[in-house]
Amino acid sequence: MLHDRNPLFPILQDKIAVKRFAQERRVATPATWFVTDDPALLPFDSLTDTCFIKANHGSGWNILCDAGQLYYFGNNNDLLDANGNVPQDAAHSALLSRAQLVDLCRQMLKLRFAPQEWAYQLIPPRIFVEERLYPLVGGELLDYRFYTFDGVVRAINVGSSSYRKNRENIFLTPQWEPIAMTRYAERLPNPLPARPAHLQEMIDAAQRLGSGVDFMRVDLYETRRGVMLGEITLYPGGGSPNLPTACPRFNHWLAAFWKHPGHAQARRGNI
Secondary structure, three states, X not given: OOOOOOOXXXXXXXXXXXXXXXXXXXXXXXXEEEEEOOHHHOOHHHOOOEEEXXXXXXXXXXXXXXXXXXXXXXXXXXXXXXXXXXXXXHHHHHEEXXXXXXXXXXXXXXXXXXXXXXXXXHOOOOEEEEEOOOEXXXXXXXXXXXXXXXXXEEEEXXXXXXXXXXXXXXXXXXXXXXXXXXXXXXXXXXXXXXXXXXXXXXXXXXXXXXXXXXXXXXXXXEEOOEEEEEEEEOOHHHHOOOOOOOOHHHHHHHHOOOOOOHHHHHHOOOO
């Protein structure tokens, strides 16, 4: 965040531009149906019954179109239930009119996400419409996050809406073995997430995407249309302390895989 000005990074953080990067490395991405810098031009009458409207230059700037209704989605902490549906109690508070959505998108376009995260500042702001992804089997769509160092996956984190609501979290090895922690801020999911049918395909995809880059977190989904890229994150947690877990032993073990010239300066206390 402080020193690395790799010209590839703004592409990786741009939710539109990263799709071409992924496709060039043979990783599928959700379809993009419309892109604009003027939200008033969004084709509401021709949208499918379910899709997402997003901003490409930040995180959590997401709106769900479901059964013709528009909902502020954010990071999906509260909107969807464990079956991927919008419950009635959440629907009322999140519902948007078309005018409200256009106004919200205009506000998004004026914002710069996380000024301390350099790569986001070079992204031309756009609003885009994207297909909604569905899990390979029933239930909610799980987010598989691959911590990838110079093209090698070292750990996998699994997330979902229900995990966040229940304050559950888990890290696993690439062999799908739970990694024991010495300190937990969240509970382990019960039951533990099943090994995905396309685990090796997802690992291979994350490693192709991460080849030549010292670190990235690759978020993938196992969907009805196959393995799909969710996003690539260069600054998970925005550099906050005590992340990605509350376990210092695990955090230091994971960080040891990150080989970057800035590390030597950091150890000398210069940054």
